[in-house]
Amino acid sequence: MQDSLAESLREFDRQSRIGPVDIYPHMMKITFAMVGRSLFGARLKEEDIELISLAISTVQEFMVRQTIQPYLNPWFAVSGELRRHEEMRARAFGVLRDYIRRRRSEPPGNDLLQILMDARYSDGEGMSDELILSESMQLLVAGHETSSNALSWLLYLLSARPDCVDRVRQEFDSVLGEKPLSFSDVPKFEFTTQVILEALRLYPPFWMVDRIALADDRAGDLEIPRGSTVVVFIYGAHHSPQYWENPESFDHERFAKVNEKRHTPFAHLPFGAGPRGCIGGNYAVLQILMILSVLLRKYDFRLVPGQTIEARPMVILRPEHGIRMNFTESFPRGAGRLRTPEGDRLYVP
Template sequence: MEIKEGYFKQQQTLKNADTAQEHQINRPSPFDPSPTPKTCPVVRGYPFVGVLPELLQNPLRLFQRAVKDHPGEIVALKLGPIQAHLVTHPDHVKYVLNDNWQNFGKGEVMWKPARQVVGNGLITSHGESWFRNRRLMQPMFAANQANALTELSVKLIAEQLARFETTANSEPIDIKNEMALLTQTVILGVIFSSSIDRSKAETLTEALKVLVRETSRRMFLCFLPKQFPIPGERAFRNAIQTTDDTILSIIRARRWSSLNYGDLFERLLFSRDEESKTGMNDQQLRDESITLFLAGYETTSTALTWVWYLLDKHPEVQSKLRAEIDAVIGKRQPTCADVAKLQYTKMVIQEVMRLYPPVLFLARVVEADDVIDGYPLKAGTTVVLCKYLTHRLPEFWDQPEVFDPERFASEYSTQRHSYSYFPFGGGPRYCIGKHLALLEMQLIVAMMVQKYRLRCVPGHPVEASPKIILHPRYGLPMTVEPV
C-alpha cells in the first residue's frame, strides 16, 4: 500500500512548541533540599471504614473540609485499611505532575477498568510503551495540526445545530444531554469522518456511552474490596465487544482505501515513529481511536454545559462574548483564521474550566518512597490531585468564586502559578488533545451564540455532582431562543 508521503514528511519534521514547555522534567525541586520533616494530618472518619462512606457519597465535600482544616498541607484520608493523600497546593501539584512525574504512575487498581476498554492507549500506557506512543502522536496534535481540522469540525457542528431549529421557542431541553449528543457526533466525525455511516455511528455511540458510564463508575469505586459487586458488568462487556467489532471493521476498510479523508484516523494510520520508522498495528489503532473519543467527548460536553449555565447567570459576560463573535465572524461560518481572533471566547471557556473543571480529580500512585516539601510518602501510596480546589485557592486567585474571564487575559498569564490551573493536567503527560478540545469548544460556542440564546429554567436546582466527571447533578434544563 502506498504511503501518503506529503503527510508523512510533514509529520516527521513538525515540532510542537508545547513539547518544550511541558517536558521540562529535570528542573530542580522548588523545595528545601533538606526540609524539616512534616507529618501529614489525617482525616480518620469512622472506625474500620474511615472516610470511605463520605468519599462514596460526596468526595468534594470531604476534600473541601480537609483543605479548610489543613490549608496548604498534604492531607491523609483514611479509607478503611489504606490511606490516600490529598494534594492541592500548586507547588505540590507541580512536583507530582512535572518535577518528579516518573515516580508518580497511574497504578493498576484505579486504571484497570480503563485498560479493559482502551487497552494500551496513550492515556493508560506507561514506561517505554507510553513514551513511544507519545512520541508517535505528539506532532499530529500540535496547535497548527488541530487548526487544520477546523473546516471538518465546522461542517459537523453546523449539521448538528440544525436540529436546534426545531427546539427554539419550544419546551426546555436538558442542555447536558444536548451537549453530549453534539460532542459525540462531532468527535466521532473528526476521528472517522465519512468512513463511518449513520448506522455504525449510532451503534458505536451507544456502546461508547455505556463504556464512559461504566468505566467512570468502576474507577470511582476502585477503593472498594474486590468482592464488592459492581452492577452493569454484562452491559460493560457487551459494549466493549460492540466497540471492538465496529472499530476493527473501520480499520480494515481504511487500510485498503485510497481516499483522502482528512480526519484524525488518517493521521493515526499514516503516522510513523521517528526512530523505529514503524506505524501502528490494528490493535493500537483501535486503542488510540477509543482513547481519543473517551478522553474528549464527556469532558468537552461537560465544560460546554457549564458554559451555558454561567453565561446565562452573567449577562455582562455574554454581551461581551456576543460582541466579539459579531465583530470577528458576523453571521457566516467561522474559519481557521477566525479562531485565533476569538480570544475572549477562549477566555470564557478557560474561566469556566477553572470553576468547573470537567475532571474533578487526578490520581497517581507513588512508585518509590518520596518526599514532597517535607511530607514523606511511601511507595504504593495513592495521591489525589483535586483540580476543583486548587483552582479556587484564595492564595492564588483573587476572588476565586467569582466568574471573571478577564483573569485569563494575556497580561495576567505570567503572574499566575503555572500549576494553580491545570484542567488538562500537566508535565509530560498533559492532555495531548488540549488544542483540539479548545478549538472544538470555541467553534461550538461561537456557532451557537450566533443563532441562539440559552436561558436556565427558573427555580431548577443547579449543583455539581462530585464524581470523576463534574456534571450538574440534576441536569440543566434550558430554553433555546433564536437571536
C-alpha cells in the same frame, strides 16, 4: 467539524422549539459527533457512531459503579451485568475494528484515522490495527465528554452574565463577520478565551488526576512512599483562596493579559500538566469556540428558573441533574423591525 455541527444543530433546533432543553445531553451529542467526524471522517455510518457513543457512556457509568461500590462486584458477576457490559464494549470495538480494516483498503481519507494509519515509528513500522483501535477509542472518549461538560458549565455561567454574552457576540461578529470559524481564527478570540478559561477554572471537567509514585518522594513536609497513589486535586487548586481572590466568583478578568503575571504557576491546570498533559487542548478550544459561535449568534438563552444545579464529581465533573434552558431564536444583531402594509418585517440595516 463545521459539517458535523450543522447536522447536529438541526436536532437541537427542533427540540428547542418545543420547549426547554437539557443542554448537557445535547452538548454530549454535538461534541461526540464532531470528534467522531474528525477522527473517522464521514464514512463511518451514523448508526455506528450512535452505537459506540451509547457503549462508551453505559460502560463508563458501570465502571464508576464498580469503583464506587466495589462490594457489588460479585453481584454484577452473577447477575450477568458484567457480561452484558463486556458484550456491549466488545460490540463497539468490533464496529470500529471492522471500519479500520475496511479503511486500510480504501482510498486515503482526510481525518485523524488516516494520520494514525500513515504514522511510522523510527524503524519504519506502522501501528497495528489493535493499537490504532485503542488510540482512537481513547481520543473519542477524551475528546467529547470533557468539552461537552466544559460547554454546559460555560453556558450555565453565561446565562447569568448577559454583559459577557454581548461582548462574546461582538467578538464573534468582528472576527468572523459572516464567515465560519476556522483554526487560524482561534488566537483572535481574546475575550472569549478569557471567559472559557474562567469557566474551566470554576468547573474543571477533570476535577482531579492521579499518579502512582514510582519511587519514594517528598513534597514539602509530606513523605510519599513508593507505590502510593497521589491525587492532584485540580478543583481544589482552582477554588483555593490561597491562589485566587474571591475564588467562587466568575471573573474573566483574571485571564486578561495584564493579569497573567499574577497567577501562581500550576494554580490553573484544567488541561493537566507535564508529560501526560492533555494533547487535545487546542482541538477543545476550537470545538468550544465553534459551537459557541453558532449557538450564541443564533439564540437568546435563559436558565429555566427553580431548578437545582449541582456539580457531580464522577470521572468528569458533570451537572448532576442536567441544566435546563430555554433557547429562542434571536434577531440578527443590529436588526430591527420594518413596518410595511403587509405587517412587520425583519430588516438588517
